[in-house]
Amino acid sequence: xxxxxxxxxxxxxxxxxxxxxxxxxxxxxxxxxxxxxxxxxxxxxxxxxxxxxxxxxxxxxxxxxxxxxxxxxxxxxxxxxxxxxxxxxxxxxxxxxxxxxxxxxxxxxxxxxxxxxxxxxxxxxxxxxxxxxxxxxxxxxxxxxxxxxxxxxxxxxxxxxxxxxxxxxxxxxxxxxxxxxxxxxxxxxxxxxxxxxxxxxxxxxxxxxxxxxxxxxxxxxxxxxxxxxxxxxxxxxxxxxxxxxxxxxxxxxxxxxxxxxxxxxxxxxxxxxxxxxxxxxxxxxxxxxxxxxxxxxxxxxxxxxxxxxxxxxxxxxxxxxxxxxxxxxxxxxxxxxxxxxxxxxxxxxxxxxxxxxxxxxxxxxxxxxxxxxxxxxxxxxxxxxxxxxxxxxxxxxxxxxxxxxxxxxxxxxxxxxxxxxxxxxxxxxxxxxxxxxxxxxxxxxxxxxxxxxxxxxxxxxxxxxxxxxxxxxxxxxxxxxxxxxxxxxxxxxxxxxxxxxxxxxxxxxxxxxxxxxxxxxxxxxxxxxxxxxxxxxxxxxxxxxxxxxxxxxxxxxxxxxxxxxxxxxxxxxxxxxxxxxxxxxxxxxx
Amino acid sequence: xxxxxxxxxxxxxxxxxxxxxxxxxxxxxxxxxxxxxxxxxxxxxxxxxxxxxxxxxxxxxxxxxxxxxxxxxxxxxxxxxxxxxxxxxxxxxxxxxxxxxxxxxxxxxxxxxxxxxxxxxxxxxxxxxxxxxxxxxxxxxxxxxxxxxxxxxxxxxxxxxxxxxxxxxxxxxxxxx
Numbered sequence: 188x189x190x191x192x193x194x195x196x197x198x199x200x201x202x203x204x205x206x207x208x209x210x211x212x213x214x215x216x217x218x219x220x221x222x223x224x225x226x227x228x229x230x231x232x233x234x235x236x237x238x239x240x241x242x243x244x245x246x247x248x249x250x251x252x253x254x255x256x257x258x259x260x261x262x263x264x265x266x267x268x269x270x271x272x273x274x275x276x277x278x279x280x281x282x283x284x285x286x287x288x289x290x291x292x293x294x295x296x297x298x299x300x301x302x303x304x305x306x307x308x309x310x311x312x313x314x315x316x317x318x319x320x321x322x323x324x325x326x327x328x329x330x331x332x333x334x335x336x337x338x339x340x341x342x343x344x345x346x347x348x349x350x351x352x353x354x355x356x357x358x359x360x361x362x363x364x365x366x367x368x369x370x371x372x373x374x375x376x377x378x379x380x381x382x383x384x385x386x387x388x389x390x391x392x393x394x395x396x397x398x399x400x401x402x403x404x405x406x407x408x409x410x411x412x413x414x415x416x417x418x419x420x421x422x423x424x425x426x427x428x429x430x431x432x433x434x435x436x437x438x439x440x441x442x443x444x445x446x447x448x449x450x451x452x453x454x455x456x457x458x459x460x461x462x463x464x465x466x467x468x469x470x471x472x473x474x475x476x477x478x479x480x481x482x483x484x485x486x487x488x489x490x491x492x493x494x495x496x497x498x499x500x501x502x503x504x505x506x507x508x509x510x511x512x513x514x515x516x517x518x519x520x521x522x523x524x525x526x527x528x529x530x531x532x533x534x535x536x537x538x539x540x541x542x543x544x545x546x547x548x549x550x551x552x553x554x555x556x557x558x559x560x561x562x563x564x565x566x567x568x569x570x571x572x573x574x575x576x577x578x579x580x581x582x583x584x585x586x587x588x589x590x591x592x593x594x595x596x597x598x599x600x601x602x603x604x605x606x607x608x609x610x611x612x613x614x615x616x617x618x619x620x621x622x623x624x625x626x627x628x629x630x631x632x633x634x635x636x637x638x639x640x641x642x643x644x645x646x647x648x649x650x651x652x653x654x655x656x657x658x659x660x661x662x663x664x665x666x667x668x669x670x671x672x673x674x675x676x677x678x679x680x681x682x683x684x685x686x687x688x689x690x691x692x693x694x695x696x697x698x699x700x701x702x703x704x705x706x707x708x709x710x711x712x713x714x715x716x717x718x719x720x721x722x723x724x725x726x727x728x729x730x731x732x733x734x735x736x737x738x739x740x741x742x743x744x745x746x747x748x749x750x751x752x753x754x755x756x757x758x759x760x761x762x763x764x765x766x767x768x769x770x771x772x773x774x775x776x777x
Numbered sequence: 778x779x780x781x782x783x784x785x786x787x788x789x790x791x792x793x794x795x796x797x798x799x800x801x802x803x804x805x806x807x808x809x810x811x812x813x814x815x816x817x818x819x820x821x822x823x824x825x826x827x828x829x830x831x832x833x834x835x836x837x838x839x840x841x842x843x844x845x846x847x848x849x850x851x852x853x854x855x856x857x858x859x860x861x862x863x864x865x866x867x868x869x870x871x872x873x874x875x876x877x878x879x880x881x882x883x884x885x886x887x888x889x890x891x892x893x894x895x896x897x898x899x900x901x902x903x904x905x906x907x908x909x910x911x912x913x914x915x916x917x918x919x920x921x922x923x924x925x926x927x928x929x930x931x932x933x934x935x936x937x938x939x940x941x942x943x944x945x946x947x948x949x950x951x952x953x954x
Binding site (some may be wrong): 303304305306307308309470620622623625627628629738742743744745746747748749750751752 | 825851856858864889890
């Protein structure tokens, strides 16, 4: 089935070198790192090339900085001018380090003082995925649902806006994107029956400009006359109500806790929506729009332009929140504006980002949860053997709930044309049961147990060729990969492992060129920048945690494999391999 | 003698209070510190504890509530998640029946909801009795030998009891929240 579908678009996809990232990003690389994804196209590609395949083996520590915290550190540091900014997990400190002085000492610390109680409603450790810089300000979210703007020079708070309510189980963990004078932010809470949204705040004042809900009537979702989804399955009036049992959309999830990209030419933002709630699918017959899919929206008005659902009526907690990398690529000889997504459901999507058409969707690991993607209808083809249902334990589902890849972002190099994907190889047993909605408590209804997939390795680092639609090389990792990737113009690619190895590989063939053992597991996002001394640096936060590392960060008991929503079973050995401890590591050539 | 013991424990296990014991249904006032300036110790356990702790009916009701009230979502089947593990010997606020009831009733600052007004004191005691089964700290004949759901955890009746560690409740397991 899958193969036939694939044949009809056996298209010649070819990377159209060089121009892509430049078209969407901030043109030349000025050596700063002002947003977690480096640029609006979300390439995580640094044009700096002092550090290259030949000399990366000599990388040495330039300085370190302890955050003083033991929870999962998922954020990317930022570098603006001569200052480095680090936002931490709860209690969400913002540190500014002075890169002009030896050892990069602390310049100031901003403490937003989030409510302690918010820790109890954060599904998967109390993480924060980073801050964003624009016009002299640093913007980030707090776990207890504030977006704050801080003066980048002084650390003084400029504004703070409350956007959600922890008593509904709502938290904020994602990194904002600043575009068109607006700060775009979304909520978390897919495990607590929280209704998802994306909100645009005025960067100057913090006032809400628009809010687009992920479920409910079209007017709430900001669906109007401009909305032209590519596939029939996503067309119709008020699907955010009609594809749910009565009222279920009000507690239906679709949270926006992942990544946003922006195309300044089209003035469109792209972002995905999380899983529908509860996990027990029998309590929500229907497609559950607009969860587990991707929206393109006009940045000025918030009006939806198109939408595509990766996982209609999601059966496995396969959120659709992963990053989208915007490039221009030749398809059948013609350059097209596309977006690339290593999706949680296990397929690598190439989509036309003007129309929302799926050009290709190929598995990049072991998938049996579904049988493929029907490129005519756009629909994911369920595997009848793996359909989860109440009162039954379905075994051997791959990929598991965190998917082939979770939030941790891939990188794209216009030099090699490859996408570097840190991801997982996990399968699971899934027992769905009745979930009872009590506001502010979990709304899940599933006992899950995860374990390593075929081959026994729980992590994989894959270099994917989106044109050839296949992996060029891959590295098997014992532990799940939960860190982001970075690739540079020196053709070096970086990522970290959950037991603390920070690795540099040859971007062309995956050869290990250098590694460093950090004090705690790495789940952060590496960056590269040019310091005031003119030298290229590489920086990464260590500090294990996140959903995959909750067993360490939360001190959980892995004798219960259902702990941490089933992840503890797959990482029961982690407490014997690493301990918590947030630390920034910064590297430079001697 | 052996028969007598069996009968006795059997009695506890099956006991039903038709009208309940004439104990006040007020919130418990369990202490959660082990530090007593100049010396001292925590007072005796609330007398209601005994009635619930070893009773199969109350434990099974507690198990039902544990799922129905979504304790299971935050604490899993004892291993923890959004909330701490409840199956080990580490207790932040004490692992005695009355201390567990106090945690449920009052809530705890780092994200444990207060259930006062949402659950009756009886239900809280039943929950506490069930919570104690997660660390196998109830008589084996009273604990459920199989879970009501399809969870994959080791039957609590086969597990070794883990009495709360002597240093608790101060010694919180894992990094303090």
